[in-house]
Amino acid sequence: MIELADVEGSLALFAEGLAGRYLHLKTLAEQNTDSIDARLTNQSMDNLYLPGCLPHGERSDYLVLVLEQIGYRECGTFGFDYARFCELTGVSQPTPKPHTQPDRDSDFTRLFNRFEDPAIARRLFLLLEALRISHHIQRTYPGAAHYLRQHHAKLRAQFSAHRTRFDLLQHRVWGDLQALPSLEDSLIPLSISHGSVYTTAEMTCQLYPFFHHEHDLLLEELNAEVSGTEWMQREARLEDWKDDQEDLARQMLNVEILQAEDALLREDVGLAGDTRDTNQTLNSLKSERDALSRRIEMERAALRHAVGSPRGQARSFRYDEWNYLERRYIRRWCRLYEERIVPEAGADVDDLRRVIRQWRAKVRSRLAQLRPLGLQRVSRVADGDELDLNAVLEARQDIRAGISPDDRTYSRRERVQRDICAAFLVDLSASTDDPIEPPEPMPFEDDDEVPNLRDPYHEPPEPASVEEPRKIIHVQREAMLVMASALDALGDSFGIYGFSGYGHDCVEFFVAKEPDESLSGRTLSAIAAMQPKRSTRMGPAIRHTVAKLMAAGQSLKLLIVLSDGFPQDCDYGPRRGEHEYGVEDTAKALAEATAKGIETFCITVDRSGHDYLKRMCPDARYLVIEDIEDLPDALTKVYTTLTLR
Amino acid sequence: MSPMELLPEPLPEPYYLPVGDEIQVFEAAFCARLPVLMKGPTGCGKTRFVEHMAWRLQRSGKLTADPALLTISCHEDLTATDLVGRYLLKGDETVWQDGPLTRSVRSGAICYLDEVVEARKDTTVLIHSLSDHRRLLPIDKTGELVTAHPDFLLVMSYNPGYQSVLKDLKPSTRQRFVSIEFDYPAFALEAEIIAHESAIDHEMAERLATIAERVRNLRDHGFEEGVSTRLLIYTGQLIGQGISPRRAGELAITTAISDDRTVQDAVRDIIDVLLP
Numbered sequence: 001m002i003e004l005a006d007v008e009g010s011l012a013l014f015a016e017g018l019a020g021r022y023l024h025l026k027t028l029a030e031q032n033t034d035s036i037d038a039r040l041t042n043q044s045m046d047n048l049y050l051p052g053c054l055p056h057g058e059r060s061d062y063l064v065l066v067l068e069q070i071g072y073r074e075c076g077t078f079g080f081d082y083a084r085f086c087e088l089t090g091v092s093q094p095t096p097k098p099h100t101q102p103d104r105d106s107d108f109t110r111l112f113n114r115f116e117d118p119a120i121a122r123r124l125f126l127l128l129e130a131l132r133i134s135h136h137i138q139r140t141y142p143g144a145a146h147y148l149r150q151h152h153a154k155l156r157a158q159f160s161a162h163r164t165r166f167d168l169l170q171h172r173v174w175g176d177l178q179a180l181p182s183l184e185d186s187l188i189p190l191s192i193s194h195g196s197v198y199t200t201a202e203m204t205c206q207l208y209p210f211f212h213h214e215h216d217l218l219l220e221e222l223n224a225e226v227s228g229t230e231w232m233q234r235e236a237r238l239e240d241w242k243d244d245q246e247d248l249a250r251q252m253l254n255v256e257i258l259q260a261e262d263a264l265l266r267e268d269v270g271l272a273g274d275t276r277d278t279n280q281t282l283n284s285l286k287s288e289r290d291a292l293s294r295r296i297e298m299e300r301a302a303l304r305h306a307v308g309s310p311r312g313q314a315r316s317f318r319y320d321e322w323n324y325l326e327r328r329y330i331r332r333w334c335r336l337y338e339e340r341i342v343p344e345a346g347a348d349v350d351d352l353r354r355v356i357r358q359w360r361a362k363v364r365s366r367l368a369q370l371r372p373l374g375l376q377r378v379s380r381v382a383d384g385d386e387l388d389l390n391a392v393l394e395a396r397q398d399i400r401a402g403i404s405p406d407d408r409t410y411s412r413r414e415r416v417q418r419d420i421c422a423a424f425l426v427d428l429s430a431s432t433d434d435p436i437e438p439p440e441p442m443p444f445e446d447d448d449e450v451p452n453l454r455d456p457y458h459e460p461p462e463p464a465s466v467e468e469p470r471k472i473i474h475v476q477r478e479a480m481l482v483m484a485s486a487l488d489a490l491g492d493s494f495g496i497y498g499f500s501g502y503g504h505d506c507v508e509f510f511v512a513k514e515p516d517e518s519l520s521g522r523t524l525s526a527i528a529a530m531q532p533k534r535s536t537r538m539g540p541a542i543r544h545t546v547a548k549l550m551a552a553g554q555s556l557k558l559l560i561v562l563s564d565g566f567p568q569d570c571d572y573g574p575r576r577g578e579h580e581y582g583v584e585d586t587a588k589a590l591a592e593a594t595a596k597g598i599e600t601f602c603i604t605v606d607r608s609g610h611d612y613l614k615r616m617c618p619d620a621r622y623l624v625i626e627d628i629e630d631l632p633d634a635l636t637k638v639y640t641t642l643t644l645r
Numbered sequence: 646m647s648p649m650e651l652l653p654e655p656l657p658e659p660y661y662l663p664v665g666d667e668i669q670v671f672e673a674a675f676c677a678r679l680p681v682l683m684k685g686p687t688g689c690g691k692t693r694f695v696e697h698m699a700w701r702l703q704r705s706g707k708l709t710a711d712p713a714l715l716t717i718s719c720h721e722d723l724t725a726t727d728l729v730g731r732y733l734l735k736g737d738e739t740v741w742q743d744g745p746l747t748r749s750v751r752s753g754a755i756c757y758l759d760e761v762v763e764a765r766k767d768t769t770v771l772i773h774s775l776s777d778h779r780r781l782l783p784i785d786k787t788g789e790l791v792t793a794h795p796d797f798l799l800v801m802s803y804n805p806g807y808q809s810v811l812k813d814l815k816p817s818t819r820q821r822f823v824s825i826e827f828d829y830p831a832f833a834l835e836a837e838i839i840a841h842e843s844a845i846d847h848e849m850a851e852r853l854a855t856i857a858e859r860v861r862n863l864r865d866h867g868f869e870e871g872v873s874t875r876l877l878i879y880t881g882q883l884i885g886q887g888i889s890p891r892r893a894g895e896l897a898i899t900t901a902i903s904d905d906r907t908v909q910d911a912v913r914d915i916i917d918v919l920l921p
Contacts, residue, residue, distance in 0.1 A: 007910075009907040009910075010907045010908075010910035010911040010914065011911075011914075012911075013863055013907065013908060013910075013911030013912075014910075014911045014914045014915060016862055016863060017859045017860055017862045017863045017911060017912070017915050018859055018862075018915065019862075020859075020862045021862075063914055063917075063918060067918065141918040141919060142919075142920070142921035143891075143916075143917045143918040143919055143920045143921060144917075144918040147918075382724050382725075382726060382767070383767075398734075399734065402734055402736065403734060404731070404732070404733040404734045405734075407726060407731060408724070
């Protein structure tokens with residue numbers, strides 16, 4: 001038996017290496033669609049779905065499953081174009097039925113709708129395509145051929161029932177060459193191994209008559225309306241539509257340039273302008289572009305609904321969670337998505353620099369005491385402020401012995417990189433959107449003063465200008481900006497991260513700055529773009545930050561968590577609203593960090609934080625800030641204390 | 646002894662397969678006596694390229710020094726003294742010994758500073774006066790100011806991939822050079838290089854090039870750079886010596902590019918499925 005969690009890390013890299021892009025490896029339990037066909041492709045554009053456990057499997061079975069799914073991408077399955085199929089085979093495109101929306105159907109659906117029973121055609125197509133992929137794997141990955149044979153043998157033994165003709169075909173896909181009756185088998189051309197998705201579509205047409213009577217037996221299984229493959233094709237088609245949209249924009253620009261040139265020319269020769277033709281072209285291009293934009297938006301919404309939000313830029317990681325009720329870890333329970341904070345284009349960083357300027361003097365004077373650590377005496381150098389007596393003695397001995405001496409006989413103080421890496425983890429839960437000071441209650445208004453809106457002489461009062469109240473997130477961001485600027489001047493490496501999410505399978509981790517990046521305007525804008533999001537599942541976010549700190553490799557590692565309340569999430573514990581589970585998991589995550597040699601500290605602006613922070617943070621390493629405006633100052637103090645330990 | 650026998654035996658041509666116009670660019674830079682900076686990942690053929698160019702220029706008679714190329718591998722303890730020279734004790738007297746840079750400046754050879762950013766900062770003083778119009782080498786200890794031989798050419802290489810974090814070339818240094826960018830060759834060229842250098846059949850060379858292509862997709866995971874062409878040649882050479890392809894891949898690729906077990910497992914799997 002093997003579990004996905006055992007091999008997940010290396011398997012994700014294996015998939016990324018072969019596919020050339022990052023793919024989230026997920027368990028089948030995380031799959032959105034219940035479609036029967038999804039079992040055959042088990043993937044979406046960003047995800048590969050694999051069984052969480054293979055009771056009779058081994059590592060090589062997982063390799064085969066990944067290869068099969070990558071095979072679909074390599075073989076162009078999802079690039080299927082129905083119009084191209086019609087062109088290749090010379091068949092005509094049927095007139096769409098009145099109640100259907102051909103634009104909203106995938107090209108596969110349009111192919112299957114040609115048949116009397118589309119579900120049968122779909123099933124047949126997917127099995128034949130699986131056969132083609134299997135050939136492709138054996139040809140492209142010769143080392144995997146015997147793993148594939150072993151895997152198929154296990155499947156044949158596991159599913160030995162031959163209820164339907166589809167079962168026979170399935171066994172043929174799994175390498176049993178005798179499975180199909182010779183007539184059908186003879187129809188599967190040898191060219192399938194080198195054929196394209198259109199070869200499979202053509203074979204589907206040829207073999208359909210042998211399978212169409214299977215429907216009754218498979219009614220239950222074939223109920224699936226739209227298969228995973230079809231969603232994948234629609235995702236691929238969306239990319240084509242985006243290309244078309246860009247083409248249209250280019251064409252419109254060309255027409256506009258043409259119009260401008262034409263107008264100039266007419267002006268020069270003194271002719272009256274007549275740009276009716278180009279205007280018509282421009283208008284038709286505009287309407288085409290608008291229609292396409294609407295179609296893209298609708299398609300995106302449909303895809304989001306079916307296969308979840310796209311997470312193309314994010315990487316995902318799974319972490320254990322501590323279940324204090326059962327005193328055990330729930331293995332790989334939380335899925336954390338890591339993505340960079342992308343600041344708005346052209347964001348103004350002047351305000352940010354103003355905040356930094358405001359705090360600079362205070363913070364720098366506090367951090368100044370750390371500075372001397374940045375210098376170290378380096379001995380045996382060619383030039384320096386002091387003689388290195390050991391080197392001088394050795395040189396004299398060498399001269400006496402008639403050996404050429406080493407002329408590096410000085411020592412000097414050099415600024416060296418401080419061996420510190422700090423990670424700041426900022427809680428971006430929805431509650432950070434709350435104002436620091438609760439809003440003043442509305443003054444009681446006398447009934448007499450209620451304006452009579454029917455009064456024709458009534459003039460409504462000028463609305464008072466409403467200034468946006470200062471919120472917790474504002475202070476958190478400013479504290480981070482100030483720290484970032486101060487630590488950059490000090491030369492320490494540090495990372496700034498935010499976290500939020502909703503549910504154990506969607507913990508969001510936002511990267512504003514990684515330790516190996518220099519502080520730039522982009523970093524400042526990324527910090528400023530930190531926004532309140534959803535819940536506070538602290539455990540996985542801490543575990544992920546710990547993994548980053550361990551990878552950074554510095555000898556002194558600090559983790560400072562900034563939050564505004566206790567850890568909570570929709571499924572962080574047996575009952576919603578009960579915080580003990582989250583506190584225990586976070587305490588465990590902090591204890592794990594301490595065990596790895598990381599100095600941890602929690603700062604909260606929650607005035608009632610003492611009761612749970614006492615239990616959550618090891619050795620009372622926490623600070624409750626009464627006045628949130630003190631946050632930058634408190635943060636500096638904490639940093640200084642931790643690094644001078 | 647006949648005059649024919651006095652002629653030195655011509656050196657064999659260092660094999661180099663051009664991937665672009667780098668040969669023409671280097672020749673042009675040499676004719677104009679412009680110093681050359683080569684940037685590129687480790688094991689992509691920078692050193693071999695300089696060896697090839699030195700051989701080529703020598704064969705065409707444009708470069709007369711022998712040896713035509715002096716290579717210095719820079720490291721963090723390399724000082725200006727190591728490059729220029731030092732006084733050595735010989736019996737009761739001290740004699741001046743030219744360093745490799747001074748030797749090439751005097752003889753008119755190509756001086757190749759490999760991984761130059763590794764060297765100590767005091768070396769840049771020498772590089773600056775040699776790489777602009779002055780073409781001078783000051784030797785503090787002897788008080789000498791050596792004018793470079795007309796054929797002298799300074800060539801440096803560095804790897805922006807992993808050296809940029811802590812060390813980098815200053816713009817004032819960088820902007821004295823003609824920069825040539827190198828990268829790993831495209832699939833077909835890389836297969837041809839592997840086949841030539843390791844004398845394995847073309848099919849196996851293509852397999853190794855495919856492995857490289859896929860493993861390079863993982864550059865960001867624990868190893869600074871992907872598998873180099875040099876490592877692929879080593880793999881091919883081990884295979885040529887009778888080591889099984891998988892074992893050769895394990896020895897020359899998997900364990901060489903990363904110490905991270907997870908990355909090693911992934912690379913091992915990639916090699917495993919791609920080799921017959």
